[in-house]
Amino acid sequence: MSRPARTPPNSVSARLLGILDVFSADTPLLTLSDISRHTGLALTTTHRLVGELTGWGALERDADGRYRIGLRLWEVGSLAPRSVTIRDSALPFVEDLYSATHQHAQLAVLDGHEVVYLERISGRDAVKVSSRIGGRLPLHATGVGLVLLAHADSQVQEDVLRGPLTRYSRRTIAEPELLRVTLAAVRRDGFAVSDGQIEPHVLSVAAPVRGADDEVVAAVSVVVPAEGTESRLLIPVVRAAARGISRVLGAPSARSLPRSVRRERHAPGQAPR
Structure with a gap:
């Protein structure tokens, strides 16, 4: 073009x-x-x-x-502190995500009204995608973008919601009110699923990475073929990776167990059952 x-x-x-x-x-x-x-x-x-x-x-x-x-x-460019600190902390967890799928494992940050990819590890036979290290993609049509937008400053959210929201496929969320509802769900659930929003054959599951002040500083995702993939099976893996990176970055919320986890306690001398 x-x-x-x-x-x-x-x-x-x-x-x-x-x-x-x-x-x-x-x-x-x-x-x-x-x-x-x-x-x-x-x-x-x-x-x-x-x-x-x-x-x-x-x-x-x-x-x-x-x-x-x-x-x-x-x-x-490699000296940019945000890029270096987050990428170095995240790399082992991104590698683990790749090992779980042998497709694409990605790390991205927010820059303006776009996503910038800091890292991507891909398998030889991985599904073809538009993202690349150093590349930019829209917030409203990518898994990492939805996560970053959901936790972005309210002014950034309103600017994006005012549009235009480019439609890349029939599944792209291009209606402001639907996007607003989707962002609320991402904040509530702690993950985002982008199914065929840019490339119809691709599905992405993403989760937020938090920094030392517990603010979202990045997003991590896996990108796999949409056909034959159940996103619910990838959600725990992606969320665990995001939590691991957040812990390394010093996020207070990542130091304790999630509320859904119950820690069993035993009386002194009592053997676990």
Whole structure:
């Protein structure tokens, strides 16, 4: 999908960022002319700024003269504290989730009105999905998105509910009132199920991850084929993983047993029955 040309920004920094912004999963490789057209910058200006970005390592030039995002940006991005702390704490539990399904196990955070994926572990024969590490997807149509939106600031919720709510399939929750009811259920139940909302053949089960102040800081999920899958069998596994990550992050609510768990007590000298 081609992007319309933009009005060139005035500052140099804004122009540099604008150049980086034209790269996406759909357009990972661009020629100098492509970049000039997408940014609205003159070709000579584009050539100079792209040269500076390439020299620093933000862009790389392949043998055909096309440009792509460079590894230096990945190095810088990997230093983001929210990404590092949550991802490092979550990785063992995400690996366990993958072991339970051999499909996709994912970790995501809220950024603006979108989900950003920090981690994904996938099997070789896993169902095809749109998500990718570093990628973004809408809040209202993904399992992790529903969890994050349900626990987001009220202003963020109202902004998303006002729409537009893009419909990706016939199962996408694109009606504000239905979405509002769904978010209430997510808060009540402690998990979200997204069944075919973006890809009709995919089902996702997600649960919230809480930080040291017990606020929801991320969401973890498994993504599996919708056909032949019973979501109720995945819910306990996903919730246990989310609780484990929350405990590592210091969430007070994750330090005690859930209310549904009964701890048996025995009198001194009395053997358990």
